Amino acid sequence: MGFFSRLLNRPGAQADKATGWFDRAADDLAAASREFAELDDRDLTEAAAEIFTTGSVQDNLVRYCALAREAADRVLDERAYDTQLKGLVGLLQASVVQMATGEGKTLVGALAAAGYALQGRRVHVVSVNDYLAVRDRTWMKPVFDLLGVQSASISGAQTEAERREAYGAEVLYASVTEVGFDVLRDRFVTDDDQIRIPDRDVVIVDEADSVLIDEARVPLVLAGSASVEDANAQIAVLVETLSPDIDYEISQDHQAVSLTDAGINRVEAELGVELFGEDASELAAVNLALYAKSLVKRDVDYLIVDGRVKLISASRGRVAELQRWPDGLQAAVEAKEGVGTTESGEILDQMTVEELIHGYETVCGMTGTALAVGDDLREFYNLEIVPVDTHLPVIRSDEPDRLYTYQESKERAIVEEVADNHAKDRPVLIGTSSVAESESLAARLVDRGIEVKVLNAKDDSLEAEIIAAAGAPGAVTVSTQMAGRGTDIRLADASVADAGGLLVIGAGRYLSSRLDDQLRGRAGRQGDPGTSVFFTSLEDELLTRVPEIQRFVSEGDETGWIESKRALGLVEHAQRISEGQNTALHRDTWKFNELMAKQRELVLTRRRELRTDDAAIDELKDRLSEVAANLAEEHPQDLVDSTLREVMLFHLDARWVDHLAFLNDLREGIHLRTFAREKPHEAFNAESIRIFSSFWSDVVEDSASTVEEAEFTDTGIDLASHGLKRPSSTWTYLTTESAFGSDIENIVKKVKR
Numbered sequence: 116m117g118f119f120s121r122l123l124n125r126p127g128a129q130a131d132k133a134t135g136w137f138d139r140a141a142d143d144l145a146a147a148s149r150e151f152a153e154l155d156d157r158d159l160t161e162a163a164a165e166i167f168t169t170g171s172v173q174d175n176l177v178r179y180c181a182l183a184r185e186a187a188d189r190v191l192d193e194r195a196y197d198t199q200l201k202g203l204v205g206l207l208q209a210s211v212v213q214m215a216t217g218e219g220k221t222l223v224g225a226l227a228a229a230g231y232a233l234q235g236r237r238v239h240v241v242s243v244n245d246y247l248a249v250r251d252r253t254w255m256k257p258v259f260d261l262l263g264v265q266s267a268s269i270s271g272a273q274t275e276a277e278r279r280e281a282y283g284a285e286v287l288y289a290s291v292t293e294v295g296f297d298v299l300r301d302r303f304v305t306d307d308d309q310i311r312i313p314d315r316d317v318v319i320v321d322e323a324d325s326v327l328i329d330e331a332r333v334p335l336v337l338a339g340s341a342s343v344e345d346a347n348a349q350i351a352v353l354v355e356t357l358s359p360d361i362d363y364e365i366s367q368d369h370q371a372v373s374l375t376d377a378g379i380n381r382v383e384a385e386l387g388v389e390l391f392g393e394d395a396s397e398l399a400a401v402n403l404a405l406y407a408k409s410l411v412k413r414d415v416d417y418l419i420v421d422g423r424v425k426l427i428s429a430s431r432g433r434v435a436e437l438q439r440w441p442d443g444l445q446a447a448v449e450a451k452e453g454v455g456t457t458e459s460g461e462i463l464d465q466m467t468v469e470e471l472i473h474g475y476e477t478v479c480g481m482t483g484t485a486l487a488v489g490d491d492l493r494e495f496y497n498l499e500i501v502p503v504d505t506h507l508p509v510i511r512s513d514e515p516d517r518l519y520t521y522q523e524s525k526e527r528a529i530v531e532e533v534a535d536n537h538a539k540d541r542p543v544l545i546g547t548s549s550v551a552e553s554e555s556l557a558a559r560l561v562d563r564g565i566e567v568k569v570l571n572a573k574d575d576s577l578e579a580e581i582i583a584a585a586g587a588p589g590a591v592t593v594s595t596q597m598a599g600r601g602t603d604i605r606l607a608d609a610s611v612a613d614a615g616g617l618l619v620i621g622a623g624r625y626l627s628s629r630l631d632d633q634l635r636g637r638a639g640r641q642g643d644p645g646t647s648v649f650f651t652s653l654e655d656e657l658l659t660r661v662p663e664i665q666r667f668v669s670e671g672d673e674t675g676w677i678e679s680k681r682a683l684g685l686v687e688h689a690q691r692i693s694e695g696q697n698t699a700l701h702r703d704t705w706k707f708n709e710l711m712a713k714q715r716e717l718v719l720t721r722r723r724e725l726r727t728d729d730a731a732i733d734e735l736k737d738r739l740s741e742v743a744a745n746l747a748e749e750h751p752q753d754l755v756d757s758t759l760r761e762v763m764l765f766h767l768d769a770r771w772v773d774h775l776a777f778l779n780d781l782r783e784g785i786h787l788r789t790f791a792r793e794k795p796h797e798a799f800n801a802e803s804i805r806i807f808s809s810f811w812s813d814v815v816e817d818s819a820s821t822v823e824e825a826e827f828t829d830t831g832i833d834l835a836s837h838g839l840k841r842p843s844s845t846w847t848y849l850t851t852e853s854a855f856g857s858d859i860e861n862i863v864k865k866v867k868r
């Protein structure tokens with residue numbers, strides 16, 4: 116973040132601009148509150164319907180705040196604090212509101228959703244999973260009912276009819292992915308009745324930094340018609356036998372791996388192929404297998420559950436259901452583990468979360484950690500942040516990091532720290548960065564005679580129970596990032612507060628300081644006492660990326676503790692670098708995606724026109740000339756038109772699927788070409804524009820051929836019998852990174868020679 120944006124973003128500056136007037140409106144708020152307090156429920160509902168009907172939205176904000184406060188007080192027994200009303204105003208002004216953890220954002224989001232709905236807008240409140248969507252809507256339903264606003268939620272268990280009805284509500288709670296997948300499915304409908312989301316109006320994003328920045332690059336994929344990937348088992352077996360430093364090298368930043376000359380010779384001899392010949396597919400497969408072998412780690416990046424590879428979300432520490440790596444890598448990891456290859460299928464369409472959000476007219480959101488991504492939110496979404504103070508002062512103490520030489524010395528030090536506090540009956544939460552680390556730490560603590568509860572992606576069935584007990588005297592909980600966001604650890608009693616409240620220990624800095632802050636935020640909620648401290652080691656992945664820090668290994672004391680301030684500065688530095696890399700990758704992905712998104716818009720517009728007016732089929736009739744004239748003589752016009760429409764829709768979709776595959780291939784090829792010193796985005800854009808320029812004429816041409824060749828009966832043309840079949844089934848999944856700017860890119864980039 117630059118100096119000036121830091122200045123502008125300092126807590127208070129934006130808030131004052133956005134909500135400073137709110138403090139000055141205290142008298143008006145009090146007067147309006149008295150007025151609404153006198154109304155019975157029915158009159159209150161009526162007042163809600165009226166509130167935005169005259170004057171500007173801004174003119175009515177104070178009155179709406181008073182009304183919203185009254186409604187929540189009546190039905191939830193929660194009288195929104197002034198801080199919550201400021202957050203509400205921030206959301207209604209289309210900003211990202213930063214409110215600390217535990218400050219009551221769920222209520223704020225609901226009141227904002229109702230506020231937009233009462234202005235006649237249609238609102239989606241998106242959260243990170245179905246569970247939260249259903250929970251929050253159920254919790255907030257009484258408020259919506261009293262304000263006369265229809266509300267609904269989406270869950271995986273609904274029938275098609277229920278789902279469609281839910282989308283009809285004024286306020287809808289849903290997970291980002293469910294909405295995204297439905298937008299993708301809507302693009303392939305053949306009649307309007309099947310459309311689930313006619314327009315995207317207002318979106319209120321919960322955990323906004325996570326969704327808008329961390330997960331923005333994740334593409335949602337709609338796939339159809341099965342085809343099984345070649346697992347390249349032979350290559351996987353060979354690659355398993357290669358040795359580090361002899362046959363291959365891992366880059367210093369642990370981001371890439373490449374064959375050495377010796378490795379290349381060995382692979383070429385054993386496979387009997389030339390890796391650097393015309394056909395790059397063998398080389399790509401070898402690199403993927405090598406990457407899967409050396410840099411993708413079991414129990415860190417993925418688990419094996421019931422014979423299947425399950426990805427772990429790095430930012431959440433949970434199993435990322437439905438998620439897979441880009442195809443080649445998925446197949447390589449499956450081959451490495453010797454488990455069956457999962458279906459991949461043909462990609463019908465894909466869309467990043469960022470693109471999904473950009474499709475909304477109005478975007479706003481809330482999170483405990485937005486300031487650190489202020490620049491990114493502005494750059495990618497044109498969003499401003501409104502920081503809102505906490506309702507009570509935060510008295511948590513955040514201690515300086517404790518840096519150790521090795522993982523071993525770090526883990527020992529953590530055990531000592533836990534033992535000391537456990538002896539004083541203080542509850543401790545330890546946040547780790549992987550399942551493997553959580554298990555190792557738990558084992559050490561158990562050896563030390565300390566009872567621990569472990570929460571990680573392998574078993575989340577007891578999550579609620581474990582969190583409920585985590586604030587009890589002397590409780591020790593080891594958790595991956597799972598407990599990092601959204602969990603509410605309550606101090607069991609006054610003795611716990613007297614012992615200092617919850618102690619949060621981070622077993623290593625995360626790749627983003629926001630994740631650290633979220634973890635710290637489990638302590639010191641709602642004015643509670645608490646402490647947080649991070650332990651790091653020079654062996655942590657984050658620090659291995661910074662060579663300068665490694666020389667401090669000689670400065671550790673007998674326990675391995677390095678007290679050097681300079682070294683601690685480098686830890687911060689390492690995190691800044693990692694955050695910067697993410698922004699660069701985001702920007703890169705966005706650049707690649709931009710053109711694709713524009714082309715898709717054009718295709719979707721064509722598709723809509725094709726379904727709703729006659730210009731396109733007239734164009735086809737012109738092209739068919741005599742054939743069309745004959746059809747018109749022999750068959751009713753309705754039948755001819757609907758058949759031509761169906762044929763064109765089929766070819767339009769098929770051409771788009773082909774174009775998408777072409778773009779994906781092109782992207783990979785482009786990265787090979789960067790060796791020829793062409794600018795990758797420019798080369799990509801030039802090539803894809805060239806191919807796309809004939810998109811529509813190709814659709815017309817394909818359709819003409821079909822009509823000329825196919826038999827036209829009393830029911831039109833039977834597409835299936837001519838091999839023109841729509842996918843019999845479709846399914847959806849997410850890939851970890853965009854196919855644009857993916858791991859594959861890294862792998863291919865590092866190909867030597």
Ligand SMILES: Nc1ncnc2c1ncn2[C@@H]1O[C@H](COP(=O)(O)OP(=O)(O)OP(=O)(O)O)[C@@H](O)[C@H]1O
Pocket residue numbers: 192193194195196199214215216217218219220221222483600601602603
């Ligand atoms: N105005 C209020 N009066 C009383 N209790 C409230 C009020 N607002 C919220 N709460 C309570 O505060 C608790 C925390 O609320 P909530 O879970 O919405 O916080 P949050 O900001 O979403 O936290 P996190 O970021 O950790 O998810 C809840 O138990 C809620 O009932």
